[in-house]
Each structure stands twice: as C-alpha cells, then as structure tokens.
Amino acid sequence: MTPPAAPTEATPQVPPTQLGASPCACKHTRYSLPTASPLLEITPHPPNGFPVPQICDPVTEGLDETLLTAWMNKPGPKAWVRPWRAKFEHDAEATWSKLRTLIQRVVGKDASTNLVISTPQQDSTFTTERNPPPWHFLISGLSQEATTFLVNLQVISTPDITVFTLPFVQPTPTFLCTLENFTLPDSPESNAIVADVVRHAMQSDDIIPEFIRGLDSNPDVLPTLINSIHVTSIRIANNVARKQMLWNVYCSYTPTFLTLEKHFLWRCLIRNLRFRSEDHGMGAVRFGEKQFRCMGCKSLDHPTGLCPFPAIPGWLGPKPQLVASLPAKLTSTPKPTRGRNSTRGGRGAPRGRLARGGPRY
Numbered sequence: 332m333t334p335p336a337a338p339t340e341a342t343p344q345v346p347p348t349q350l351g352a353s354p355c356a357c358k359h360t361r362y363s364l365p366t367a368s369p370l371l372e373i374t375p376h377p378p379n380g381f382p383v384p385q386i387c388d389p390v391t392e393g394l395d396e397t398l399l400t401a402w403m404n405k406p407g408p409k410a411w412v413r414p415w416r417a418k419f420e421h422d423a424e425a426t427w428s429k430l431r432t433l434i435q436r437v438v439g440k441d442a443s444t445n446l447v448i449s450t451p452q453q454d455s456t457f458t459t460e461r462n463p464p465p466w467h468f469l470i471s472g473l474s475q476e477a478t479t480f481l482v483n484l485q486v487i488s489t490p491d492i493t494v495f496t497l498p499f500v501q502p503t504p505t506f507l508c509t510l511e512n513f514t515l516p517d518s519p520e521s522n523a524i525v526a527d528v529v530r531h532a533m534q535s536d537d538i539i540p541e542f543i544r545g546l547d548s549n550p551d552v553l554p555t556l557i558n559s560i561h562v563t564s565i566r567i568a569n570n571v572a573r574k575q576m577l578w579n580v581y582c583s584y585t586p587t588f589l590t591l592e593k594h595f596l597w598r599c600l601i602r603n604l605r606f607r608s609e610d611h612g613m614g615a616v617r618f619g620e621k622q623f624r625c626m627g628c629k630s631l632d633h634p635t636g637l638c639p640f641p642a643i644p645g646w647l648g649p650k651p652q653l654v655a656s657l658p659a660k661l662t663s664t665p666k667p668t669r670g671r672n673s674t675r676g677g678r679g680a681p682r683g684r685l686a687r688g689g690p691r692y
C-alpha cells in the first residue's frame with residue numbers, strides 16, 4: 332500500500348454508501364440484502380479497492396491453544412473479524428456487542444439467525460505489547476454466501492465501529508521489509524534502484540534459490556518471484572529537523588506453495604540479506620523496535636500516523652487529530668494526548684517518538 336505522501340488538510344466529503352441502497356461498482360459479488368433491513372451507513376469501497384493491511388503474524392497469534400483447536404474444528408463457513416485499533420480485552424462484551432449488531436445489519440437479520448461471534452482468549456504468554464493479540468474474533472454460523480460477502484467487504488467502517496474482515500485461511504502478505512540508509516532522494520527512480528538492489532541481493536544469495544527450488548522445481552519460479560519485487564517509498568520525521576527516507580519492499584507474486592508458514596521463512600531469508608549498492612550505500616532492514624506496526628490497521632508497512640485508512644474518502648472510523656492545525660508548540664510536546672478518536676501522530680508525517688522505537692508498531 333502506498334501511504335499518503337503529505338498530510339492532507341481535510342478528507343473530501345463523500346456521502347457514505349448505504350448498504351442495500353446503492354450497488355457497489357467493483358467486481359465483488361453483492362449479497363442481496365433483505366429490503367426490510369435498515370440502511371446502514373458504511374464507507375464506500377474506493378475505486379481502486381481498500382489498501383490491504385500487511386498482517387505478517389498468524390491471525391491466531393496469542394490465542395489460547397485449546398481454543399485454537401476448538402475453533403479450527405468448528406464446522407461450516409468461517410471468517411475473521413478484527414476491530415480497528417484492536418487489542419485483547421479481558422472484558423470484550425462492549426466490542427462483541429457492537430460487532431454483533433454490525434454483522435447482523437450487514438448480512439441481514441434473517442441471514443444471521445445462527446451467527447456466532449467467538450471471543451478470543453489469550454494464551455498465558457507474557458507480553459509487553461501495548462495492544463496485545465489475539466485481535467481477531469471468529470465468525471461462524473453464516474451461510475457460505477453471507478460469509479463470502481462479509482469477507483469481500485474487507486473493511487466495514489461505520490460511525491459506531493470499524494472492522495477488517497479476513498477469510499478463514501489467512502491471506503499471504505506481500506510486504507517483506509522496510510529498508511533504510513540508502514543515500515537516495517524520494518523519487519520513482521530511487522524506488523526502481525532500491526528494487527534492483529533487492530533483486531540483485533536475492534539473485535546472488537546461496538540459500539534463496541535453493542529454498543525456492545526445494546518448494547517447486549520449476550526453474551521459472553525464482554525469476555518470476557524476483558521480477559515481482561517492487562518498492563514504494565515512505566518519508567517519516569524523526570524529529571522536527573530530521574526527515575528520513577525509507578523504502579518498503581513487496582513481492583506481488585504469491586505462488587500457491589508459499590503458504591503463510593513458508594512465506595514467513597522466505598521473508599526471513601530476504602530480511603537477512605545484505606542490500607549493497609554501488610553508489611547509494613547499504614540498505615538496512617528495520618528490525619525489532621524499528622519495525623513499524625500501525626495501531627489502527629495493524630499493518631507492518633507504515634507507522635500509525637501514516638495510516639492510509641483515515642484518508643479514504645467517506646471514512647467513518649476514528650480520525651486522527653489534525654496535527655497540522657495545532658500550534659507548533661503543541662505538536663512538539665512529547666506527550667500528545669490520545670483520545671479514543673485519535674491515532675498517534677496524526678495523519679501526516681509522524682512526530683519524533685513514532686519512528687524512534689519505544690512502543691512497538
């Protein structure tokens with residue numbers, strides 16, 4: 332996903348879609364809603380689709396083992412739903428109640444008679460995460476048609492609650508890593524140079540070709556994977572005086588053998604490469620605390636302040652406070668207030684603490 336390059340003053344006013352009222356123009360199959368269903372105000376599907384949050388951990392991360400087994404064994408169509416800015420809650424009743432109302436309204440009362448929204452329970456692993464997993468509720472008891480409809484919506488943003496829907500078999504992410512330290516300006520040419528450095532590093536590695544050959548002996552697979560590497564740039568502000576250029580690396584080709592598990596291994600091999608360039612220094616992967624994790628959508632390819640979702644026309648979810656409109660003195664205050672309706676750092680260039688480790692992203 333390409334995050335917005337610069338802070339935008341205001342989101343253009345687009346009337347929200349009314350589910351059941353105006354048909355979606357995109358290719359997704361529409362599930363016919365009962366006409367009696369009350370109209371629901373949701374953010375319309377953008378013409379080019381919603382950005383896909385790059386979730387690079389299993390959706391079952393942090394889920395209690397016994398519960399995991401029970402959920403896997405549940406019969407019938409299943410899907411996952413993750414609230415915006417999800418965090419594990421010991422008392423999830425309020426969230427669950429909102430989810431239930433939302434899904435009942437989206438698929439219709441009649442279709443959701445047997446709806447079950449299963450609440451995650453945390454395993455006993457100690458975690459220091461501010462918003463610890465498990466983040467996903469399990470949806471079951473709906474027809475295949477209703478489940479597919481729900482999953483195809485991807486994002487349901489309403490004034491009441493905003494959620495992401497995922498198929499039960501978690502999609503393999505395309506994001507591989509964020510690179511820093513290249514001495515390059517922000518330009519499409521630079522992105523192409525970085526992509527070339529990554530491709531070269533993959534090609535000249537000993538383990539990567541062997542790893543791929545071990546999964547599929549077809550000699551065309553590796554070149555296709557290498558050619559599917561693409562790079563986008565992201566610009567962050569470490570503090571008022573220092574802006575930093577970063578490059579996100581993606582592989583847009585996901586062969587069927589690259590299951591989520593294999594993808595994690597493949598991603599790990601790439602993240603450990605040396606990204607040398609002849610003229611522009613050596614790229615370094617942002618590991619550990621430098622790894623971004625958006626609090627809102629949980630994607631790993633941007634900090635919270637550069638989340639593309641609140642900038643979507645007609646967005647009904649929480650909006651960040653408009654940092655740009657605040658006096659400079661306030662924006663450099665080390666402890667910004669964080670209400671329910673704000674995301675860290677506002678929508679534009681994130682401020683100091685965002686990029687400097689500290690809490691995890």
Ligand SMILES: [Zn+2]
Nearest residue numbers: 355357359376
């Ligand atoms: Zn659509």
Ligand SMILES: [Zn+2]
Nearest residue numbers: 625627628638
């Ligand atoms: Zn985000």
